[in-house]
Amino acid sequence: MSTILQTTDSASQVYALEITCPLGLENVLEKELHGEGLTQTRLGEAQVKLTTDLEGMYKACLWSRVATRVMLPIANFKMESADDLYNGVKAIQWSDHMSATNTMAIDCHGTNHHIRNTQFGAVRAKDAIADYFVALSGERPNVEKEQPEVRIALRIKRDVVTVSIDLSGESMHRRGYRQQGGMAPLKENLAAGLLLRAGWGTDCGLTQLIDPMCGSGTFLVEAAMMSLDIAPGLRRSYWGFKGWKQHDHRMWQQLMDFAKNRKKDPATLGIRFQGTDREQKAIAAARENIKRAGVTGVIDVTMSSFQEHEFDINPDAPGLLITNPPYGERIGDEMALIALYRQLGEWVVNHVRGWQFMMLTSNDHLARQIPARPEKSTRVINGGIECRAYQFPLLAGSIKEDVVAQSVMTPGAQMFANRLQKNAKKLKKWVEKNKIQCYRLYDADMPEYSVAIDIYQDWAHVQEYQAPKSVDPEKAKQRLFDVMSAIPSALNISEAKVILKQRQRQTGKEQYEKFDQTKHEMIVEEYGCDFIVNLKDYLDTGLFLDHRPVRKLIQDKANGKRFLNLFCYTATASVHAGQGGAHSSLSVDMSNTYTEWARRNIELNEFSDRYHQVERADCIEWLKQSRDTFDLIFMDPPTFSNSKKMADVLDIQRDHGELVRLAMARLAKGGELIFSNNYRRFVLDEALEHEFEVKNITRETLDPDFDRNDKIHQCYIIKHKS
Known part of the structure; x- marks a missing residue:
């Protein structure tokens, strides 16, 4: 039997509300409600139960900075079958809450043995409400998913169903000032809750607030709105209660007018709000959010790293430093970020002693870097990640003075930073002249620092070579830390844009296995060609940088040619051939991942898939069966492969003779085969030099970023003899 929880006897109706909030902030929400005179509360998990009248309900919606939704439970009942759900919902007096002409949406949360998915639960509830109104008036309400006049929430917990009116209509973190899409910043109500937990408020006595990694400015905007007493719900145009039958429009408008009059004059505020971020997009978003929130002139944000920025700090006034720095979810991310957290800790104890400091992070090891x-x-x-907001009182008894005395940059890190800057200076003119966006900056130049560092626009892609067993693991770890701490300062890039991977010999399916699931893709340009690269998800990025001159050679030779790309990887060479005017291209690889990637690269450059095709196949078997001929062939096979997709194991030193002969059988008279491989001890089969015209062009295919290592690849042009 359905239990009705709310009735409509009089204007003085008392409502039992459930106000949800971010987990961990229940006490903050309750204190906030008490501050608005809403004192009949009871704590729950990620919610506060509030008993109040209609005015109190409106105040909770308009003034709560921490709440996620304001829910009005109207019935609950036991459910032992899907029919019980239908009957329980239909038994509610829906005419007390809405009419048949209203639009509605139903959100179902939770499942049990009878309702196995939420969509089915929502449909059964919708049918019940529709049938209720058909029986009452012959009409039924329409469904509107985006902004319905009445939003209904169905919560199923074991065998109990609770039906509520969602008075907020949508999540209350949407204040109306933040542009949707693009970045994924902290939610506004979580930011506000953490500010309140840290002691910020309208009359907190703090006169300075700094966010040194402000992103899109959420902490700063929320803090300014608190200090100016701007109601968080003031800018919202959509509320779930506006289509609810018991909504009192006049009362709501009076509360809105009162809220507008409560706003303080910024000129009398006397509080400094300052933020920095080294990302241009973040600062642009922050400035737009500041403008839309109506706090222009109150907050100062600057594109700068906090280490280099000179904040306007009053040493005699109390303040709060609050920030949400990056916290990597992968081991490589953590290594890159340790230096950032140490620098942040060193900065706060040197610049804002006596302040309160709050930092949000998911990584306890990173949090321990704060001294x-x-x-x-x-x-x-x-954002679905379990985090902790740490509060540090920056007072004499709390600061670890012995840790502060240690330098963030070790002598080894400083030495490595000097090498990076030297290499960058050496390559600068070549990079700028040729508009190179992706290049190798460092490749184990110093044997004890055995890494390769590639630059992709403003990202650093670091590959740690597997250390020999004779190397002490602790020493190797320290050297890697030196590398990761040196890169951001030496190259002036964000720690969050330093990606670390360990490189070792890959076999079989390991060549294609994912490292991550971030889908971190970006578009880079090379000699007029655009490529999709992915710095995080795979061992390789989708672009072999050492083959840049080979691709340019193909582009220069391709005009009017029929081009074949064997072991094509992501078909970057085929894109260059198309850019060079190739009549057609065929790209062959046995990997599903890379052939799909290849098609996307070709599509990105707007080449017709009619003339520029990609085929998934074992290249050796394909060569044996094909009878087509080509004017220009590029073949860059792996050094070793034992993939299950191949008929045989491939060993490039042993098998290259057969591979070359099979490729030459497909090469038209007067055509050229460009044969390359990355086996450092490779020796060309002498018999090939007797059968064909062979020219070693390895030295000609090494750009300045790879000329320190002439074994990075071997490259030949092979032709039929005249």
Whole structure:
């Protein structure tokens, strides 16, 4: 039997609300409600239950900075079958809450043995409400998913169903000032809750707030709105209660007018809000959010790293430093970020002693890099990631003075930074002249620092070579830390844009296995060609940098040619051939991942798939069966492969003779085969030089970023003898 929880006897109706909030901020929400005079509360998990009248309900919606939704439960009942769900929903007096002409949406949360998916639960509830109104008036309400006049929430927990009116209509973190899409910043209500937890508020006595890695400015905007007493719901145009039958438009408008009059004059505020970020997009988003929130002139944001920026700090006034720095989810990310956290810790104890400091991170090891003892921490969920907001009082007893005395940059890191800057200076003119966006900056130049560092626009892609067993693991770890801490300062790039991978010999399916699931893709340009690269998800990025001159050679030779690209990888050479005017191209590889990537590269450059085709096949078997001929062939096979997709194991030193002969059988008279491989001890079969015209062009295919290592690849042009 359905239990009705709300009735409509009089204007003085009392409502039992459930106000949800981010997990961990229940106490903050309750205190906030008490501050608005809403004191009949009871704490729950990720919610506060509030008993209040209609005016109190409106105040909760308009003034709560921490709440996620304001829910009005109207019935609950036991459910032992899908029919019980239908009957329980239909038994509610829906005419007390809406009419048949209203639009509605139903959100279902939770499942049990009878309702196995939420969509089915929502459909059964929708049918019940529609049938209720058909029986009452012959009409039925329409469904509107985006902004319905009445939004209904269905919560299923074991065998109990709770039906509620969602008075907020959509998540209350949407204040209306932040542009949707693009970046994925902290949600506004989580930011506000953490600010309140840190002690910020309208009359907190703090006169300075700094966010040194402000992103799109959420902490700064929320703090400014608190200090100016701007109601967080003031800019919202859509509310779930506006189509609810018991909505009192006049009362709501009076509360809105009162809220507008409560706003303080910024000129009398006397509080400094400052933020920095080294990302141009972040600062642009922050400035737009500041403008849309109506706090222009109150907050100062600058595109700069906090280490280099000179903040306007009053040493005699109390303040709060609050930030949400990057926290990597992969081991390589953590290594890159340790230096950032140490620099942040060193900066705060040197510049804002006596302040409060709050930092949000998901990584306890990174949090320990701050040279202060946290007073307390709050567990919260940010973007689906479990995090903690650490509060550090920057007072004499809490600061670890012995840690502060240590230098962030070790002598080894400083030496490595000097080498990077030297290499960057050496390559600068060549990079700028040829508009090179992706190049190798460092490749184990110093044997003890055995890494390769490639630059992709403003990202650094670091590959650690597998250390010999004779190397002490602790020493190797320290050297890697030296590398990762040196890169951001030496190259002036964000720590979050340093990607670390360990490189070792790959066999079989390992060549194609994912490292990550981030789908971190970007578009880079090379000699008029655009390529999709992915710095995180695979061992390789989709672009072999050492073959840049080979691709340019193909582009120069391709005009009017029929081009064949064997072991094509992501078909970058085929794109260059198309850019060079190739009549057609065929790209062959046995990997599903790379052939799909190849098609996307070709499509990106707007070449017709009618003339520029990609085929998934074992290249050796394909060569044996094909009877087509080509004017220009590029073949860059792996050094070794034992993939299950191949008929045989491929060993390039042993098998290259057969491969070349098979490719030459497909080469038209007067055509050229460009044969390359990356086996450092490769020796060309002498018999090939007797059968064909062979020219070693390895030295000609090494650009300045690879000329320190003439074994990075071997490259030949092979022709039929006249």
